[in-house]
Amino acid sequence: MEDDATHNDPWKSWFQLYGPKLLLCARQWTRSLADAEDVVQEAFVRFWRHQRDLPGEPMALLITSVRRAALDLARRESRRTAREEFADGGLEDNPPLFQITLEQDDRRDAIEAALRLLPEEQREVLVLKIWGELTFDQIAQQLAIPANTAASRYRYALAALRQALTAADCHG
Amino acid sequence: MDDELLSLEAELKNLRPAAPSARLAGKVERALAEPAPVAFTPAPAVIVRRPSRAWWLYASALPVAAAVTFLLVVTARRTPPARAEAVAVAEPAAPMFKPVAAENVLYAVRDEGLVTLDDGTAARRERLQYVDTITWRNPRTNASVRWTVPREEVRVVPVKFQ
Structure with a gap:
């Protein structure tokens, strides 16, 4: 069933492939997992709507988009503007960074x-x-x-x- | 890097980042289901364009460009028919001139200081002077035509005092 959904919605297969990596990258530049998810959402939607047909590596484009969204978020919330100052929160959350295996x-x-x-x-x-x-x-x-x-x-x-x-x- | 670092690197590559939550996937799905917003680029409050004082200098490029184009057309017409046919067979749909380059050179910026807008807000006015150049090239003859025109922008940027 899920395979059918993935097949019908190409973005889902992209999101399955790139989502985990993007989230891990976003957590470098945000203060919480929730912020990181917001950033990934914004970046992925922007990429899917406007950039997926651009030449070049999708991952590089997506990470650029994630980073820009993270910087925008930090500015919007007037937290800290310098990257070195705001890039410490995402990893302080407890949720694991990697898939749990047995x-x-x-x-x-x-x-x-x-x-x-x-x-x-x-x-x-x-x-x-x-x-x-x-x-x-x-x-x-x-x-x-x-x-x-x-x-x-x-x-x-x-x-x-x-x-x-x-x-x-x-x-x- | 030594072998130990290489094996650590390989071990790290085997770790798979945690998957995003179902909540995030749902949010992405909902966002993609919505119609895309119209792209909007915030523009400066006021943009006034007017020809530069030296417009005549740049405008003289237009007749030159027209003359070059005319000469190229005449030259093309004088080409022997046999050769023209051969070229036509090789590139039947190729346009004569194609735009190959466009550049905007900002050569002067003048800060004209603070002004007060109609609604009473303070703003800073800047005058920017550009030279825009567009180049066309004929791929068959390698002839090129360059069009250069001056452009002046006046930007009025709202100012916030803190």
Whole structure:
């Protein structure tokens, strides 16, 4: 039944494919899961109506749209204007960032905990690279930083994650 | 990156982000079911366009462009029929000139200070001077025609005092 619905509504298959990744990206730039969902909704609807026929990678366009919607939301609510200041809330919510599986739940928890402890500028690059599947050049454009800086932040993030996970393993 | 980081990277890639809630999917569905709003771009309060003082300088480009076009048409007509047929067979529907470039160069901005609008609100008036250039090119002969025209905009931007 759901397959039929997905087949009849092409946006549903797109949303199933890109929705989880977009939500994870949005949570880097919003203060709560509810805000992140609002941002994803706005960005996806905008993309579906006006941008889906544009050339280029859909994911890059969608992430651009998500980021713009997140910045707009932050401005609208007069919270904080600088990205570094507002990009810390989404991950402070308790809802898990990743799908819960029956196996290796402890490991997933440890990774999530380590991810939440990363500096924001490293975490957003890591999320955009791993789950947003953007290149360093695309990340650089999104964040208005040099591509080399994006690559450095990515390596630092991986190294910090490894260190945190090793420490967690040592402490049982 | 060393092997350990590469294996960590691979492990991270295997983690699948949590799916959005059904509530979000429902909101998207409802939003897409609604008619799309008409795109609206907020414009400055007032835009006044008028020719620049040096309009005659730029306007002189028009007769030049017309002359070039005329010469190109005449040249095309003088082309031997056999060759013309060959070209026509190769590109039967190709238009003679196609627009290939358009640019707007902002070359001056003048802040004319604060003004008071009719409704009593304060606004800042700016005068922006552009040169718009459009280029057409004939793909067969590679001839080009460029049209340049000055444009002046007066923007009145409402000002908020805090």
